[in-house]
Each structure stands twice: as structure tokens, then as C-alpha cells.
Amino acid sequence: xxxxxxxxxxxxxxxxxxxxxxxxxxxxxxxxxxxxxxxxxxxxxxxxxxxxxxxxxxxxxxxxxxxxxxxxxxxxxxxxxxxxxxxxxxxxxxxxxxxxxxxxxxxxxxxxxxxxxxxxxxxxxxxxxxxxxxxxxxxxxxxxxxxxxxxxxxxxxxxxxxxxxxxxxxxxxxxxxxxxxxxxxxxxxxxxxxxxxxxxxxxxxxxxxxxxxxxxxxxxxxx
Numbered sequence: 001x002x003x004x005x006x007x008x009x010x011x012x013x014x015x016x017x018x019x020x021x022x023x024x025x026x027x028x029x030x031x032x033x034x035x036x037x038x039x040x041x042x043x044x045x046x047x048x049x050x051x052x053x054x055x056x057x058x059x060x061x062x063x064x065x066x067x068x069x070x071x072x073x074x075x076x077x078x079x080x081x082x083x084x085x086x087x088x089x090x091x092x093x094x095x096x097x098x099x100x101x102x103x104x105x106x107x108x109x110x111x112x113x114x115x116x117x118x119x120x121x122x123x124x125x126x127x128x129x130x131x132x133x134x135x136x137x138x139x140x141x142x143x144x145x146x147x148x149x150x151x152x153x154x155x156x157x158x159x160x161x162x163x164x165x166x167x168x169x170x171x172x173x174x175x176x177x178x179x180x181x182x183x184x185x186x187x188x189x190x191x192x193x194x195x196x197x198x199x200x201x202x203x204x205x206x207x208x209x210x211x212x213x214x215x216x217x218x219x220x221x222x223x
Contacts (some may be wrong), residue, residue, distance in 0.1 A: 001019075001020075001021060001112075001113070002018065002019060002020050002021075002113055002115055002134070002135050002182075003018070003019040004016060004017070004018050004019075004135075004137065004182075004184055004211070004219065005017040005018075005039065005219075006184075006186070006213035006214065006217055006218060006219050007031045007035055007036060007039055007217050008030065008031035008032075008035070008215065008216060008217055009186045009187055009188065009213040009214065009215060010056075010187055010188060010189070010190060010215045011056055011187075011189070011190070012056060012215070013030040013031040013032070013056050013059070014028045014030045014031070014056055014057050014119065014186070014187060015027070015028055015029055015030055015031035015035075015036055015060075016028065016117075016137065016186070016213070017039060017040050018108075018115065018117075018137075020089065020108055020110070020113055020115060021089070021110065021112070021113065023046045023085070023086055023089055024040065024044050024045050024046060025045065025046055025047050025048065025049060025108075026040065026045055026047075026048035026049065026064070026069070027048075027049050027051075027106070027117050027137070028049070028050060028051055028057040028058070028119070029048055029050060029057070029058065029059060029060035029061060029063075029064055030054075030055060030056040030057045030058065030059045030060070031059070031060075033059075033060055033063060035217075036060060042064070042067050042068075042069055045069050046070070046085065046086060047069070047070040047071065047072055047085065048061075048064050048069050048070070048071045048072070049071075049072050049073070049074075049091075049106050049117070050071060050072070050073040050074070050075065051073070051074045051103055051104060051105075051106070051117075051119055051120065052073075052074055052075055052098060052101050052102060052103035052104070052120060053075050053101060053102070054101065054120070057119070057120070058073075058075075061073070072091070072093075073104075074093055074095070074102060074103050074104025074105075074106070075102050075103075076102065077093045077095060077102065077104050078095060078102070079095065080092065080093070080094060080095075080126065081093040081104075085108070087110070088110040088111050089108060089109070089110045090108070090109050090110070091106060091107065091108055091109075092106070092107040092109070093105075093106060094106075094107065094118075094124065094126050094128070095125075095126070096118060096121035096123065096124045096125075097121055097122060097123040097124075097125070097161075098120045098121050098122075098161050098162075099157070099160065099161040101120075101161075103120055103121060105117060105118035105119075105121070105124065106118075107128075107131060109131065112134070113134045113135070114131050114132055114133050114134050114135075114179075115133070115134065115135045115136075115137065116128070116131070116133050116135070116136045116137065116138065116175070117137045117138075118136075118137070118138045118139060119137075119138070119139045119186055119187050120139060120161065120162060120187065121139065121161075121162070121163060122159075122160060122161060122162060122163055122167060124171060127174075128174065128175055129174065129175065129176055130176075131175070131176060132176045132178060132179045133175055133176065133177060133179070133180050134179050134180055134181055135180065135181060135182050135183075135184070136172070136175065136177070136180060136182075136183045136184070137184040137186060138163070138168065138171070138172075138183070138184070138185065138186065139162060139163045139168070139185075139186055139187040140163060140164075140165055140168050140185040140186070140187070140188060140193070140198050140202070140212075141158065141162035141163055141164060141187055141188060141189045141192070141193060142158065142159070142162065142164045142165070142189045142191075142192035142193055143164065143165050143192060143193065143194055143197060143198070144164045144165065144166045144167075146191075146192040146194075147159050147164070147192050155192075158189065158192070162187070162189075165197075165198055165201060165202075168185075168202070169202075169205060172202075172206065177206060177208065180206075180208050181208070181209065182208065182209045182210070182211060183202055183206065183208050183209070183210050183211070184210075184211040184212075184213060184219065185198055185199060185202065185210065185211065185212045185213065186213045187213075188212065188213075188215070190215065195212040195214070195220060198212060199211075199212040199220065199221075199222035200222050202222075203222040203223035207223070208223065209221065209222075209223045210222045210223050
């Protein structure tokens with residue numbers, strides 16, 4: 001069984017608490033420190049995962065280390081990596097493209113659950129079809145029709161380093177979702193995203209319960 005709590009998502013900060021069976025982990029730590037510590041007992045956290053070095057994901061990395069939380073990251077990983085976490089729980093680091101910044105997706109797998117966490121990317125070069133995902137936590141940053149025609153540097157960078165709705169559908173089509181119970185959309189753009197359109201579109205296509213993580217915390221569900 002898995003449970004996800006969103007504390008913050010988007011360019012101003014990202015932090016999620018994932019419970020997978022009896023293991024609690026932090027996925028990125030870019031939110032306010034007091035908000036993080038008031039929502040999870042750090043003594044009960046098995047590990048924190050920091051996807052890449054940008055501050056909206058890594059802000060509290062050093063604080064977590066100082067509090068004795070075991071931390072893993074995708075910053076220094078360049079190849080597929082695997083680690084035994086606890087009992088049957090395994091972690092896989094998968095490099096994904098986020099411009100020139102080292103960034104990795106995380107897969108957590110045990111006998112019953114297989115969870116994918118992937119944010120701030122536009123391309124995944126690895127074939128992940130061997131994994132039967134039960135939950136996918138994935139970026140859906142912008143609607144392609146809303147960024148069309150924008151040629152300013154900021155928007156072009158956003159398009160080239162983040163995942164849009166149409167691109168996400170192509171990515172999801174490459175995954176084995178036959179056992180997937182939930183898809184959670186994260187890191188929506190305040191300017192070019194739309195939670196209703198994105199959530200309803202993913203649910204309509206895949207008929208899988210879809211959660212849209214909200215900027216200041218919480219999840220809104222479709223399906």
C-alpha cells in the first residue's frame with residue numbers, strides 16, 4: 001500500500017512524503033523547513049531523495065543530513081543505479097534529461113508495489129517497460145497549446161527542460177500501467193498549466209485515478 005502527501009509543488013518549491021508499506025520517505029525537500037518538520041517525524045523517515053540540485057528541490061538537503069536523515073540524490077548519478085533499502089524494498093536511480101543539470105527519476109519496488117517518481121525532465125532515454133508500476137508520480141508542467149508561439153528565453157527553457165501534457169502521454173504510453181492504481185501529476189506551471197484540464201485529460205485517457213498536486217500542498221483527485 002502507498003500513500004502520498006504533497007507539501008509543495010512547482011517552481012517555488014517541491015516536497016512530498018511517500019509511505020510505501022511501512023517505509024516513510026521524503027521525495028525532494030524544497031519546501032519551508034517548518035512545514036516539512038510539522039508534517040513528518042524525521043525520526044521515522046527511512047531516507048530522503050533529492051532529484052537534482054535546483055533549490056526548489058534541494059533547499060533542505062543539508063538540514064536533513066544534519067538531523068541524521070539518510071539522503072540519496074540524483075545529482076552525482078550518471079548511470080542506472082540500484083540499492084537495497086530495507087527488507088524487500090529496492091531503489092533504482094534512472095538518469096533523465098533536465099537541460100545540463102544532472103537529474104534522476106526514482107523507482108521504489110518491493111513485492112507488491114512499484115512506484116515511479118520523475119520530475120523536471122522532458123526526455124527519459126531508458127526503457128522502463130520491465131517495471132509494472134502501481135503508482136506513478138510524474139511531472140506535468142505545461143499545456144503545449146499555451147506555450148505555442150512563445151519565443152522568449154524563459155519559456156523556451158521551460159519547454160526544453162520540462163514535461164508537457166502531450167509529452168507526458170507519450171511517456172506514460174511507454175510504461176506498463178496494467179497494475180497502476182494512481183497517477184499523480186506534479187510541478188504544474190502557474191503560467192502554462194491547468195489542473196482541471198491536465199487531471200481530467202490523464203484520467204480520461206488511462207481510466208486510472210489521477211491526483212493533481214497543488215502548489216501550496218494537498219492533492220485534488222479526478223476519477
